[in-house]
Amino acid sequence: MLKVEDLDVFYGDARALDGVSLDVPEGAIVAIVGANGAGKTSLIRTIAGMHKPARGRIALRGADIAGLPSFKVCNLGIGQVAEGRLVFPTLTVSENLEMGAMLPRARALQKQNMDRVLAMFPVLAERSGQAAGTLSGGEQQMLAIGRCLMGNPELVMFDEPSLGLAPAVVQAVLQTIRDLNRDGLTCVLVEQNVAVSLKLASRAYVLENGRITLSGSGAELLADDRVRKAYLGL
Amino acid sequence: MPAEIYLNVAISGLLTGLVYGLMALGLSVIFGVVRVVNFAHGEMMTIAMYLAVALFASFKLDPLLMLLPIAGVLFLLGYAMQNWLITPFINRPEHAQFMLLIAVAIIMVNGLLIVFGPDAQNVQTSYSFDSFAIGPLIIDATKVYAGLAAIVVAAALFAFFKFSLTGKAIRACADNYTGALVVGLDVRRLYALTFGLGAACVGAAGAILVLIIDVTPPLGPAFTLLAFIIVIVGGLGSMPGALLGGVLIGVTEALAGLLFTPSAKSMFAFAILVLVLLFRPEGIMGKRAS
Numbered sequence: 001m002l003k004v005e006d007l008d009v010f011y012g013d014a015r016a017l018d019g020v021s022l023d024v025p026e027g028a029i030v031a032i033v034g035a036n037g038a039g040k041t042s043l044i045r046t047i048a049g050m051h052k053p054a055r056g057r058i059a060l061r062g063a064d065i066a067g068l069p070s071f072k073v074c075n076l077g078i079g080q081v082a083e084g085r086l087v088f089p090t091l092t093v094s095e096n097l098e099m100g101a102m103l104p105r106a107r108a109l110q111k112q113n114m115d116r117v118l119a120m121f122p123v124l125a126e127r128s129g130q131a132a133g134t135l136s137g138g139e140q141q142m143l144a145i146g147r148c149l150m151g152n153p154e155l156v157m158f159d160e161p162s163l164g165l166a167p168a169v170v171q172a173v174l175q176t177i178r179d180l181n182r183d184g185l186t187c188v189l190v191e192q193n194v195a196v197s198l199k200l201a202s203r204a205y206v207l208e209n210g211r212i213t214l215s216g217s218g219a220e221l222l223a224d225d226r227v228r229k230a231y232l233g234l
Numbered sequence: 235m236p237a238e239i240y241l242n243v244a245i246s247g248l249l250t251g252l253v254y255g256l257m258a259l260g261l262s263v264i265f266g267v268v269r270v271v272n273f274a275h276g277e278m279m280t281i282a283m284y285l286a287v288a289l290f291a292s293f294k295l296d297p298l299l300m301l302l303p304i305a306g307v308l309f310l311l312g313y314a315m316q317n318w319l320i321t322p323f324i325n326r327p328e329h330a331q332f333m334l335l336i337a338v339a340i341i342m343v344n345g346l347l348i349v350f351g352p353d354a355q356n357v358q359t360s361y362s363f364d365s366f367a368i369g370p371l372i373i374d375a376t377k378v379y380a381g382l383a384a385i386v387v388a389a390a391l392f393a394f395f396k397f398s399l400t401g402k403a404i405r406a407c408a409d410n411y412t413g414a415l416v417v418g419l420d421v422r423r424l425y426a427l428t429f430g431l432g433a434a435c436v437g438a439a440g441a442i443l444v445l446i447i448d449v450t451p452p453l454g455p456a457f458t459l460l461a462f463i464i465v466i467v468g469g470l471g472s473m474p475g476a477l478l479g480g481v482l483i484g485v486t487e488a489l490a491g492l493l494f495t496p497s498a499k500s501m502f503a504f505a506i507l508v509l510v511l512l513f514r515p516e517g518i519m520g521k522r523a524s
Contacts, residue, residue, distance in 0.1 A: 050415050069422075071420040087410070088410050095406075099402065099419065102418070103418050
């Protein structure tokens with residue numbers, strides 16, 4: 001569905017990504033594993049159109065989307081649940097959800113998607129009139145996921161969805177991702193919780209210093225000595 | 235002096251202050267969202283004032299009726315400025331943006347000098363000398379209409395930001411820029427719309443203000459400064475704060491003109507600015523940075 005080939009990204013003179021290639025098949029969960037600063041967020045933001053790549057190809061179903069502005073990429077069906085959640089703190093919960101449905105592809109489906117999101121996260125319905133900045137971290141993460149789903153995406157990139165959340169909430173968030181995938185959503189998952197994300201993923205990539213150093217099925221990487229040493233502490 | 239005089243002057247200052255507030259509201263909206271200080275703000279207002287003067291001189295069109303078309307023209311000017319001039323500077327250092335907008339301001343002042351000359355011009359409507367008498371108070375009818383028009387325009391802007399989808403999207407950009415990119419808002423277009431709306435505010439204020447004061451090209455820089463003072467006093471980024479700051483400065487200037495001399499009125503506006511910076515640096519209705 002999504003194919004990245006030979007992607008180079010720079011911030012000024014600093015190289016963030018160096019020849020990154022990856023393949024996200026339709027209906028899969030693809031995990032990207034790596035240390036802080038390895039380039040995971042840069043990769044996601046470049047795919048999302050928030051950074052322009054210096055070189056390389058990003059193809060969605062065969063069409064090159066590299067260099068398109070983010071609102072066009074979103075409208076092609078690539079959604080993002082960003083690191084740090086990035087909800088709009090002074091807007092109410094329902095206004096935050098409306099913002100997700102501003103995309104032309106999602107406007108007509110707003111009512112239907114709103115019902116789906118509120119059924120999935122009943123707490124958002126309870127707090128619909130409350131400013132998003134007053135929600136707890138877990139509730140904000142649900143809002144960020146809900147807001148992304150309002151855009152009617154076919155592929156969602158989750159960037160550190162469990163960061164800073166209580167363990168019980170982490171389980172709920174990961175379960176949500178599993179459920180969404182079961183309903184047909186293609187997912188790219190960047191997770192600090194490497195063991196869990198490799199178990200969820202059908203395919204995984206290890207990113208180190210802007211380069212893909214390992215790839216394989218989730219189970220293969222879980223069994224790989226280098227991964228066990230570097231990321232699982234075994 | 236009898237007490238009514240103070241009250242008369244204060245009310246007159248309040249009504250003028252509402253128009254000042256509308257002008258400053260434009261600056262506040264632009265800064266609050268786009269994070270660019272429009273150093274050509276007063277100059278854009280004088281363009282609107284000259285449009286009103288020209289329309290009145292040629293076609294006898296009342297500035298209050300021309301308020302919407304003039305605001306529309308300024309909207310287009312603001313939209314174009316943001317989209318083609320300021321966007322390429324948006325990631326450059328602030329002093330580069332400052333120089334860009336100062337250059338625009340200088341071009342505007344001198345363009346107006348070329349077209350309209352340096353002499354003061356004004357609009358004499360049929361109601362120029364009407365007034366309302368309420369008990370012992372005598373209130374200038376023109377200023378009542380001016381104040382009401384400013385309130386209507388400001389209320390329309392508040393309603394736009396509160397209830398319309400586009401207004402909410404603009405607030406979302408101001409709330410979290412990266413978040414707006416993440417959900418797929420067209421931030422560049424929304425910024426241009428915001429600059430256009432701020433320019434429309436100052437355009438409406440100009441169309442109204444031409445009823446109250448004479449216009450000359452050098453009025454532009456003076457009003458850029460005044461708008462800046464009002465926004466700082468009211469609280470940067472606070473829309474009600476801009477209106478309140480406008481009223482406060484309007485009343486202060488009017489009373490200073492009565493009690494001292496009209497040429498000293500700016501001194502008192504600056505005094506208020508200094509007091510606010512000393513005791514409440516975030517502005518009267520501004521939020522303290524956390």
